[in-house]
Amino acid sequence: MHVTVTLTEDLATELTRRASRERRAPEAYASQLLGEALQQLGQAESWQDRNRLRLIRKGMTDQLEAAERVELEQLQAELDRRLEASDDQLLDVLERMQEEVRRLPDPAQLAKP
Numbered sequence: 001m002h003v004t005v006t007l008t009e010d011l012a013t014e015l016t017r018r019a020s021r022e023r024r025a026p027e028a029y030a031s032q033l034l035g036e037a038l039q040q041l042g043q044a045e046s047w048q049d050r051n052r053l054r055l056i057r058k059g060m061t062d063q064l065e066a067a068e069r070v071e072l073e074q075l076q077a078e079l080d081r082r083l084e085a086s087d088d089q090l091l092d093v094l095e096r097m098q099e100e101v102r103r104l105p106d107p108a109q110l111a112k113p
Helices: 009-021 026-061 066-103 107-111
Strands: none
Touching (some): 026 066
């Protein structure tokens, strides 16, 4: 898949400089950096999810300390932000499905000879 990304001049210069130092084409170097960044984001999200679940479990049996409550609230808010885009996508799918169901013939009409 090809994607075009517009960079600021400073960022493009830095990317070109670093790619040259690695003796790589800027596009290949950028692709590698992006892949590594996405992997790190996934790992950070996984850590956040594990920590959020740990705090939830702890809160079910023990009293969370003030700092833990704040951390849990922050982790919950971050999860809400991450899921918001997929929520919108799911609502779009639901809306399309509902529209398709409305277009189906009335079952009572199908049963008549």
